[in-house]
Amino acid sequence: KQEVTQIPAALSVPEGENLVLNCSFTDSAIYNLQWFRQDPGKGLTSLLLIQSSQREQTSGRLNASLDKSSGRSTLYIAASQPGDSATYLCAGGIGAGGTSYGKLTFGQGTILTVHP
Amino acid sequence: ETGVTQTPRHLVMGMTNKKSLKCEQHLGHNAMYWYKQSAKKPLELMFVYSLEERVENNSVPSRFSPECPNSSHLFLHLHTLQPEDSALYLCASSQEGGRGEKLFFGSGTQLSVL
Numbered sequence: 519k520q521e522v523t524q525i526p527a528a529l530s531v532p533e534g535e536n537l538v539l540n541c542s543f544t545d546s547a548i549y550n551l552q553w554f555r556q557d558p559g560k561g562l563t564s565l566l567l568i569q570s571s572q573r574e575q576t577s578g579r580l581n582a583s584l585d586k587s588s589g590r591s592t593l594y595i596a597a598s599q600p601g602d603s604a605t606y607l608c609a610g611g612i613g614a615g616g617t618s619y620g621k622l623t624f625g626q627g628t629i630l631t632v633h634p
Numbered sequence: 635e636t637g638v639t640q641t642p643r644h645l646v647m648g649m650t651n652k653k654s655l656k657c658e659q660h661l662g663h664n665a666m667y668w669y670k671q672s673a674k675k676p677l678e679l680m681f682v683y684s685l686e687e688r689v690e691n692n693s694v695p696s697r698f699s700p701e702c703p704n705s706s707h708l709f710l711h712l713h714t715l716q717p718e719d720s721a722l723y724l725c726a727s728s729q730e731g732g733r734g735e736k737l738f739f740g741s742g743t744q745l746s747v748l
Contacts, residue, residue, distance in 0.1 A: 561739035620667050620728045624677040
């Protein structure tokens with residue numbers, strides 16, 4: 519059974535810092551790795567998706583990497599801003615084959631606070 | 635606006651009530667999902683519908699009954715729930731083409747069972 523762990527559970531940084539969020543998974547047979555952002559009381563917003571054949575994806579100040587052999591993914595946030603404060607979730611796509619690939623195993627998230 | 639709309643946003647119900655959660659996606663996707671987010675626990679997949687057929691039931695108790703009348707609408711019918719069913723219920727959709735695509739989530743229904 520796939521298990522996803524995120525470290526740290528919470529992180530507080532001053533504005534402008536570069537930071538790294540870590541995600542590890544137990545089953546390397548994932549077909550993709552997705553990073554989401556969740557604001558309090560809201561749903562999830564997809565940030566980046568890395569297919570199993572890829573090593574990294576970038577969007578603006580965000581960069582996510584995937585190392586299937588070590589079972590790890592990292593989310594790098596450059597020049598953090600107070601608006602980046604949210605919970606960040608990683609999820610591994612499971613169940614290759616079949617008619618649907620939206621079956622994700624989620625970590626418990628990292629609560630990020632960026633203070634001015 | 636994510637393109638996935640859930641109603642109601644908040645719901646309080648007694649253990650003997652029957653209620654339904656509604657989800658509508660405006661993205662033209664072919665797959666829809668129900669996820670449950672409980673306090674202190676990771677999101678858990680409940681049901682998957684692809685092309686209006688249920689393809690996954692993740693050992694969910696029968697007091698939760700999903701319905702997908704068409705590719706744009708998804709319901710979760712609730713009856714005789716327990717207090718431990720209190721959680722944020724999230725609907726999501728995606729366009730599945732075999733490579734694994736991004737999931738788009740609604741804002742969720744915060745359910746409290748008294």
